[in-house]
Amino acid sequence: MSSRQADLAIIGGGIIGLATGYRFLERYPGRKLVLLEKEPQLAFHQTGHNSGVIHSGIYYRPGSLRATNCRAGRLALEEFCRQEEVAVDICGKVIVAVTEDEIPRLNNILERGLQNGIRCELIGPDRLRELEPHVAGIQAIHVPEAGIVDYPGVCRRLAARIEERGGEILTSARVTGMSHVGGRVQLQSTAGDVESQLAVNCSGLHADRVARLSGARPTSQIVPFRGEYFELKPEAEHLCRNLIYPVPDPRFPFLGVHFTRMALGGVECGPNAVLAFAREGYRKTDINLRDLTESLTYPGFLRMAARYWKTGLGEMWRSVSKAAFVKALQRLMPEVRAEHMVWTPAGVRAQALARTGNLVDDFLIEPADRVINVLNAPSPAATASLNIGSLIVDRVAEQL
Template identity: 40%
Template sequence: MYDYCIVGGGIVGLAAAYAISRQRPGARIIVIEKERQLASHQTGHSSGVIHAGIYYAPKSFKAELCRAGERDTKAFCDENGIPYRTPGKMVVATDDLELQRLGALEVNAAANNISCRRLNGAELIEMEPAVSGVGALLVEQTGIVDYAQVSRALASYLTAAGGEIVMSVGVERLEERSDHVRVLAPQQSWEARYVIACAGLQSDRLAVSSGMDVNFQVIPFRGEYFALRSDLSGLVERMIYPVPDPALPFLGIHLTPMMDGALTVGPNAVLGFAREGYPKFSVNPRDVAAFLGFPGFWKLIAGNISNGIDEMKDSLFKRAYLEKCRKYCPALQLEDLQPYRTGIRAQAVSRSGVLIHDFMFLQSKRQLHVCNAPSPAATSALPIGRMIFDRLHGAK
């Protein structure tokens, strides 16, 4: 029998295994991943940003975990020889209304104890000549890293400490007994004293099949990116973000230098018709039937119809996408946007139609399900792993 089983080989599951192996040396730990590679879904399709946490409500899980995660991620990379960069981030205001919102964002950053610097239009242009705006907020500690590489380093630590990783096996359900949990997959099973489920895009389904009380559903949202032509990879030095609109659920399209040298533009946030279908126009009938039959989906759509149409337009028409980019980077042309990988966000939605923006957990005596791990989950993975361990044993 194993002491701990972690279902899901993304960065959150691997960080939980890492935390356990450090807190309980000698514990028997197994990670079970349904894909052939670790970090195959949200972790491996992320923008790679090490967030500072300026957007998040003070005292929220997001804010507290992000601040700790930014420090921990960089320290882990330093300890394990993983390259990362800290180019910083500019949040750019393009009109007077956005300047007012920028001021509110600066107050929020101060409440989260995050250092940032206000720039006027001249200072912005001096630092980033290709960017157009009337002011900006500079967050110098924001970084970039390859989270798939971080995940592999976490996995290496686990196996060096005696842990096991099983690939290409999909767990179907968990059966909790008085002193252990049976982990059931097709033609295979395991037993563990505790199970941590980090199933990402399938988190609600695994929780339901395992007997948890689930009052939400994961609805997939596609984040579609472009990369700028290689000769434009040095167009900006820093990440360039728009000022978020509080009426909209996502941050908007931004420019991000990547560790592989690419400069990406994106993402949008368009409803996905397949939880794990990355090519454009992917459709999974089971996934579509699930959200069409969920009352929270229709309430969400009713409250965001205009934004949804706008995002769909950006997805279908490259020129509409370009116009969002040109708001703060006016020199960009249609031919500058080259294909890049797509990500899919596992967005938990309540039955009342509310997007759940913070981390969410379901727990019994021997199971802990990470049911919503939105951005900045990758940044926050190491402190989330420690918190999972603490929560699991705090319930004893």
């Protein structure tokens, strides 16, 4: 069987892969694009389990890719959603300090936000109660530019636009091999071979493995962290109006357990962050020996575990104890009770970890020979996806 021919092949049908395909055909109409997704449907993993928040960009180091892409990406995403009639609501969020020792960190976040051009303000307890009557805090940052969106809905519209412009989307198309033949990239997949001028690896939880298929040698490894959630029962949804976040621990790229009103209805509470025993380990009982062995024997993981074992134990305890999870949420909202909440499906985050034991805290996009590898795309990647897509297409243009 002959190979499909393409100018660009994209591996991965999450929001980054789809946004890249959308931006490529927007810039190069008439070019041939093939997108390969290993699952039977698009947006199956990280995108499909996303909490649906549109981030403002307040947290990120000024000048970082996360900071520079988040604000522009947010504006592009809002415009896309309005044009495509995807559910979106710029409802605002509060970042809440509940103890005096959190105030300096809250002020640091405010300063970052101002440096990043984010509209935000420091508020006291009275104004906080006006915004979120059931939240306890001594000070907070109000960020009116944050919001909520239906990310799977965004992906459906991106896919539709790609196909309207002549792009081809293959599902159940797991890439099993990659080689360079005559200045082109040859992809072997379960849906047939694709020969392309260039390839972009947007494979999320498997990004480092796909990069190695291309001949690259990533300096980091994907370690999967499961984020578990509760959902408020309908009779308790009034406790949360919009988005309620704690002051995060600056040592980690996780934002702490929080309350999120969802674009399609409901309120989620979470997530925690625990090592998943499989890269697609959405349940505590999901174990993949290859994945687990790779994580536990990776020098970077061992160094991180030695450094932060107490924090890790706390996250694991919240994973097995509903009471401990609820206690963490009650720091923000004393009225919430265990009987208000039910478990809801978890997500798994692909976190790149350096051999030094440091979590990679920025987007990591590395060009190689005719392949561009997206090796780390943590939050706010979904918010920034359309801008990241443009950034990747810029890299593609250098080799096209």
